Every structure is written in structure tokens, then in C-alpha cells.
Amino acid sequence: xxxxxxxIGGGLAGMTAATKLQSEGLRCAVVAEGLSLHNVSRREFCxxxxxxxxxxxxxxxxxxxxxxISVRTEKLGxxxxxxxxxxxxxxxxxxxxxxxxxxxxxxxxxGLDVEYDEDRSKWFDASxxxxxxxxxFGVKVQDGRALKDGVQIVNLYPAGEILAGISSAQGDAxxxxxxxxxxxxxxxxxx
Amino acid sequence: MxxxxxxxxxxxxxxxxxLCETVCPVMANNPKYPGPKRSxxxxxxxxxxxxxxxxxxxxxxxxxxxxxxxxxxxxxxxxLIQQARIDFGRKAPKLRDMMLASTDQMGPIAGAFAPIVxxxxxxxxxxxxxxxxxxxxxxxxxxxxxxxxxxxxxxxNAEASQAAYKKQISYYHGCYANYNYPxxxxxxxxxxxxxxxxxxxxxxxxxxxxAKIANGMIAAATKxxxxxxxxxxxxxxxxxDIVTVSTTCTMTLLExxxxxxxxxxxxxxxxxxxxxxxxxxxxxxGELKPVWKEGFRARAAYxxxxxxxxxxxxxxxxxxxxxxxxxxxxxxxSNCCGIAxxxxxxxxxxxxxQAIGKPxxxxxxAVAPDYVACECxxxxxxxxxxxxxxxxxxxxxxxxxxxxxxTAELNR
Numbered sequence: 001x002x003x004x005x006x007x008i009g010g011g012l013a014g015m016t017a018a019t020k021l022q023s024e025g026l027r028c029a030v031v032a033e034g035l036s037l038h039n040v041s042r043r044e045f046c047x048x049x050x051x052x053x054x055x056x057x058x059x060x061x062x063x064x065x066x067x068x069i070s071v072r073t074e075k076l077g078x079x080x081x082x083x084x085x086x087x088x089x090x091x092x093x094x095x096x097x098x099x100x101x102x103x104x105x106x107x108x109x110x111g112l113d114v115e116y117d118e119d120r121s122k123w124f125d126a127s128x129x130x131x132x133x134x135x136x137f138g139v140k141v142q143d144g145r146a147l148k149d150g151v152q153i154v155n156l157y158p159a160g161e162i163l164a165g166i167s168s169a170q171g172d173a174x175x176x177x178x179x180x181x182x183x184x185x186x187x188x189x190x191x
Numbered sequence: 192m193x194x195x196x197x198x199x200x201x202x203x204x205x206x207x208x209x210l211c212e213t214v215c216p217v218m219a220n221n222p223k224y225p226g227p228k229r230s231x232x233x234x235x236x237x238x239x240x241x242x243x244x245x246x247x248x249x250x251x252x253x254x255x256x257x258x259x260x261x262x263x264x265x266x267x268x269x270x271l272i273q274q275a276r277i278d279f280g281r282k283a284p285k286l287r288d289m290m291l292a293s294t295d296q297m298g299p300i301a302g303a304f305a306p307i308v309x310x311x312x313x314x315x316x317x318x319x320x321x322x323x324x325x326x327x328x329x330x331x332x333x334x335x336x337x338x339x340x341x342x343x344x345x346x347x348n349a350e351a352s353q354a355a356y357k358k359q360i361s362y363y364h365g366c367y368a369n370y371n372y373p374x375x376x377x378x379x380x381x382x383x384x385x386x387x388x389x390x391x392x393x394x395x396x397x398x399x400x401x402a403k404i405a406n407g408m409i410a411a412a413t414k415x416x417x418x419x420x421x422x423x424x425x426x427x428x429x430x431x432d433i434v435t436v437s438t439t440c441t442m443t444l445l446e447x448x449x450x451x452x453x454x455x456x457x458x459x460x461x462x463x464x465x466x467x468x469x470x471x472x473x474x475x476x477g478e479l480k481p482v483w484k485e486g487f488r489a490r491a492a493y494x495x496x497x498x499x500x501x502x503x504x505x506x507x508x509x510x511x512x513x514x515x516x517x518x519x520x521x522x523x524x525s526n527c528c529g530i531a532x533x534x535x536x537x538x539x540x541x542x543x544x545q546a547i548g549k550p551x552x553x554x555x556x557a558v559a560p561d562y563v564a565c566e567c568x569x570x571x572x573x574x575x576x577x578x579x580x581x582x583x584x585x586x587x588x589x590x591x592x593x594x595x596x597x598t599a600e601l602n603r
Contacts, residue, residue: 034261035263046522047523047524075502075503076506
């Protein structure tokens with residue numbers, strides 16, 4: 001199956017970008033593991049002809065050089081979902097967009113490069129209510145595109161809380177989430 | 192006293208976000224139902240302590256599984272509820288529930304007297320009597336039975352010619368195609384044959400058991416499940432994958448067997464596919480080559496049944512129907528139709544059932560399609576009765592849209 005844009009994650013960032021791109025005439029698909037509460041944008045997205053793969057999860061991606069070629073999902077099995085561009089909006093730790101071991105922080109889906117402090121003792125503050133540094137970590141970007149082993153993936157745009165510096169666990173991050181989604185959508189729209 | 196300490200259904204993953212409650216069609220319409228969060232993961236904490244915390248109100252769950260699709264933490268909410276009903280439901284099933292649930296016992300009896308049964312079940316006094324005596328709501332249009340079953344038709348008209356095809360599959364037809372609507376089975380055979388695929392029946396196919404599970408007849412459902420899985424194994428050994436037409440049967444065979452009935456299907460699971468998935472993959476890979484009829488025109492609204500939503504395979508149907516030249520396909524917003532198998536037939540559920548379906552009926556009326564495309568047989572009964580628009584299975588739509596002869600020539 002082939003789409004213009006495939007959006008991974010159906011939260012605030014994913015749905016904002018998807019609705020914008022779909023209404024601009026691009027053929028979009030959203031893979032949303034669990035439904036978020038953004039009923040209005042979801043309805044708008046579907047009414048505009050967008051494809052929503054609800055309750056499904058991207059499990060792997062195939063890369064070639066500096067491009068993401070296709071992804072596969074848990075429920076569609078061996079069917080390849082292809083797109084010209086991808087938006088990665090899988091959030092931070094709670095939603096599984098980022099994960100951590102004792103000694104490293106990583107992006108579990110594609111193994112993208114992440115920005116974090118290698119000194120683990122600096123990840124957190126022992127005081128529960130103090131600002132927590134691990135919530136500031138996120139995937140690395142260059143011109144809005146993700147990096148994998150130092151190579152810019154030219155058609156993969158992270159958006160929302162997976163980005164460094166955006167975290168809804170510390171104050172209201174909605175504006176930054178929406179802005180990052182609109183920026184990613186605009187960059188794809190300009191192509 | 193603590194009776195158990197762990198649950199197989201990962202209720203500990205529940206974060207109390209309540210998204211499941213926002214998508215539950217019953218909760219919005221029946222105040223007696225505590226909702227998926229309380230009935231599922233919340234209630235499970237208590238039930239693991241002691242079975243006396245089981246609530247009878249869990250019977251209002253229609254097992255649409257929309258809560259599971261919505262859950263961001265992967266909790267099998269509907270399974271928790273069904274499992275609790277299996278483990279703690281104390282009431283023996285009523286005569287009505289047994290009659291509604293025993294589709295493959297009632298089928299042959301009703302089919303033998305089909306004209307009389309269909310005529311009688313349409314009469315107001317009979318409906319009134321059934322309403323009072325056994326509690327099948329009088330407003331309900333009951334499914335018609337066919338005098339000739341699909342299997343009988345197949346043995347007489349199709350079986351002999353099947354071996355000639357180069358590729359072979361086994362067809363799990365289900366009770367509906369067999370007893371109520373053999374035309375669906377005939378369309379299936381016509382489409383498969385056109386693509387050069389021979390259709391065999393399974394040895395000793397039984398009802399998938401979904402209605403028995405819903406009505407507390409677990410021993411009978413488990414027996415059917417074991418027979419079916421054995422039949423699938425035999426078919427796979429003979430080199431034939433299994434193709435199904437009903438979304439609910441398919442979900443039951445794939446998911447409910449291991450999860451609820453504890454019947455292991457791991458070795459055959461990957462050999463079972465829904466017909467739309469099977470055909471989409473075949474056509475997309477170029478293995479199957481369709482020739483479409485010239486001048487075919489239709490405006491259809493696609494309704495994705497709940498269990499198709501749960502399988503996550505609605506996209507196969509959509510992509511398949513979009514391949515048809517002359518097909519204008521409108522995707523309806525995903526909503527439950529309210530029937531949920533035997534649920535909506537019960538007098539105590541009728542009003543809730545119709546209230547649940549209303550947003551869907553309204554959206555169909557707004558689109559005013561030639562027909563609704565839908566893979567589910569009980570959705571078909573509900574939508575035809577309540578929205579007054581015919582419902583066609585995608586297989587039947589394909590049988591109409593394909594130039595069967597030219598397709599057969601190309602796939603020989």
C-alpha cells in the first residue's frame with residue numbers, strides 16, 4: 001500500500017500534522033496504537049479521506065541509504081506500507097517513543113540517533129518535584145529530519161514530544177507539540 | 192481472602208486514562224452498564240481477591256472490542272470481561288439464549304422447514320408470542336433461513352469441478368452463509384474460481400462458537416473450537432490455507448480460541464485469512480489478475496464492523512473495493528451498529544441496541560448510497576432493518592464487478 005505521507009502515532013502531534021496534510025490534498029495514513037482523545041481532528045481527518053489504522057502499531061522499517069522505504073505493522077503482517085514521507089510522532093517514554101536501559105537512551109522503533117546526557121547521574125534529580133532532565137531528552141534532528149547512525153534520513157520528520165525539549169510532563173507543552181507538527185507538515189508540503 | 196494474584200490479561204497495564212469509556216457504545220446508552228474500565232481492569236482487582244465481587248451487569252457488554260482498539264496500553268479489556276463472565280457467571284443460559292446461540296443446531300431444523308419458519312417468524316402474533324414467552328424482541332426482523340444450505344448446493348453443483356484448479360484453498364463458510372444466505376457462499380466460489388482457485392470444504396466444520404461464548408455455553412464452544420482447529424490442521428497438512436468470509440468468525444477463530452477458550456491455534460493461525468485480505472494481497476502482488484466489467488457503476492458506503500476494526504483489516508476491504516473502476520466508495524465514520532450478534536435480539540437489549548446504532552443509521556441516511564458494503568452478517572440484518580438500505584458483502588460486490596469469464600481466462 002502506498003501513501004504520500006505515513007504518520008506514526010495518533011496523538012496531538014500526529015493528528016495535527018495528518019489533518020493538515022490530508023486537507024491539503026496529500027494521501028495520508030495514520031497508524032495509531034490506541035486512540036487519543038482528539039476526536040475532532042480524527043473525524044476531520046477521516047472525513048477528508050484519510051486512512052486511520054486504529055489500534056495498530058508500526059513494528060519495523062526498511063531503510064535504504066538516506067531514506068525510509070517502508071514500514072510494517074503488527075496487524076497487517078507482511079504487508080509493506082510505503083510513503084514518500086513519514087512523520088514520527090510516537091511521544092516520549094509513556095507511549096514508547098523513547099526507551100532507556102541502565103546505560104543508554106534509545107529510540108526503540110528505528111534506532112534513530114538520540115540527544116541525551118551520557119552521564120546517567122545527571123538524568124534525574126532525586127527530588128520528585130524538581131525539573132527532571134530525562135524529560136528533556138529526545139531524538140536528534142537536522143533541518144527537521146531524523147538522523148540514523150549520523151546519516152540524515154531525508155524523508156523522516158519527528159514531531160511532538162519525541163523531540164528534545166518538549167515534554168508535557170513538565171508544564172503545558174501543547175503549543176510546542178502543535179507547532180512542531182505544523183512545521184513538519186509544512187516542510188513536507190513544500191517538497 | 193486472596194484467591195488469585197495474577198491475571199493473564201495484563202490488567203496491571205491499565206493507567207486509568209478512561210479512553211475506553213469514551214468509545215464504549217453501551218456506556219453511552221445504558222446507565223446500568225458500569226463501562227469497560229470498571230467492568231474490566233478495575234473489577235478484575237476485586238475478582239482476583241474473591242469471586243463474589245463479580246457483577247451481573249457485565250452481561251451488558253456487547254463484546255465489540257472497541258475498548259481494546261482504543262486502549263493505549265494494550266489491555267485486553269473485553270477479554271477480561273468475557274473471561275469474568277465465563278469464570279463467575281452463575282446463571283445457567285436461558286432457553287432463548289441457547290436457541291439464539293446454537294446457530295448450527297437450529298440451522299438444520301429451521302432450514303428443513305424454511306418456508307414455514309420464515310413465514311411464521313414474520314407474523315406479528317408469532318413475534319408477539321416470542322416476545323412474551325422467550326424474550327426475543329417483537330420489533331426485530333428475524334434472519335431468514337434458506338431451504339437449501341450452502342453445503343448442499345456445493346456438493347451438488349460445485350464440488351466436482353474444484354479439483355481442476357491449480358491452486359486450492361479451504362473455505363470456512365460459517366453458519367450464516369450455510370443456513371441463512373447461501374448466495375454469499377456461491378459468490379465466494381464464483382470469485383475464487385475466476386481467479387483460478389479451487390474451493391474445498393473443511394472436514395467437519397463447526398460453528399466458530401462466538402454466540403455460545405456470549406451466552407455462557409463455554410463447554411459447547413470449546414468442543415466446537417477443538418473440532419475446528421483439528422480441521423484446520425488437516426487442511427494445512429494437505430497444503431490448503433483457510434479462507435473465511437465472516438469477520439466475527441475470523442476474530443473468534445484467531446483471537447478468542449487461545450485467549451478465552453484456551454484452545455491453542457498457534458500452528459494454524461498464520462494459515463487463516465479473511466477473504467478481503469487474501470484477495471487484496473493476491474491482486475497487489477500480481478498473483479491474481481482481475482478483469483473488471485465495463486460500465487460497472489455503484490455508490491457504496493463502507494461500514495467497518497467492530498470485529499474487523501479489532502482485527503485492523505478494514506483497510507484491505509477499502510483498498511480492494513477502491514480497485515473497482517466505477518466504484519464510488521464512501522467510508523462511514525466507525526461506529527457500532529448495535530446488534531452485536533445475539534445481543535440486539537434480546538428484549539432487554541432492544542432499545543439500547545437501536546440507540547447505539549443511531550449515529551451509524553443517520554450517517555448512512557446522510558450519504559444515501561446505493562448500498563452499504565460490509566463484511567458482517569449481523570450488521571447486515573441490523574442496518575437493513577434499521578436504516579432501510581441494502582447491505583452487500585464485499586465478496587458479492589466483487590462477483591458483480593468482475594468480468595468472471597475474462598478473469599478466469601487470464602488466471603488459467
